Amino acid sequence: MAIKIVTISDGKKYFTGLIKESVAKNEAIVITKRGHPVAALLPYKEYSDLKKLRTYQKMLEISKKMQKTGIKAKDVYAASKRELEGRGL
Numbered sequence: 310m311a312i313k314i315v316t317i318s319d320g321k322k323y324f325t326g327l328i329k330e331s332v333a334k335n336e337a338i339v340i341t342k343r344g345h346p347v348a349a350l351l352p353y354k355e356y357s358d359l360k361k362l363r364t365y366q367k368m369l370e371i372s373k374k375m376q377k378t379g380i381k382a383k384d385v386y387a388a389s390k391r392e393l394e395g396r397g398l
Contacts, residue, residue, distance in 0.1 A: 313338045317347070 313336055320327060320340045331338050331350055338350040375382065 312336070314346075315340055317342050320350075 313330075315323070315327065315338060317340055320338075327338055327350060330336065332352050335352055335355070337355065339346050340348040340350065372382075375385075
């Protein structure tokens with residue numbers, strides 16, 4: 310995916326056009342302030358994929374911590390199920 314760089318002032322002026330361009334070209338747009346990146350505009354699919362990846366990485370970290378402590382996923386599931394059933398949910 311290509312990356313376009315625009316200043317905040319240009320981003321304000323051309324916001325709608327930048328969104329359309331980002332989606333049409335599947336292009337990330339980096340927004341800078343005084344020459345330093347401060348934000349990014351990207352197509353929603355790319356954002357969604359990044360969120361899924363971040364969630365997966367967190368799940369792997371939790372899994373590794375659980376393995377070190379000896380806690381098993383099935384035990385956590387069973388305890389959670391009992392708690393939810395106890396609440397009537």
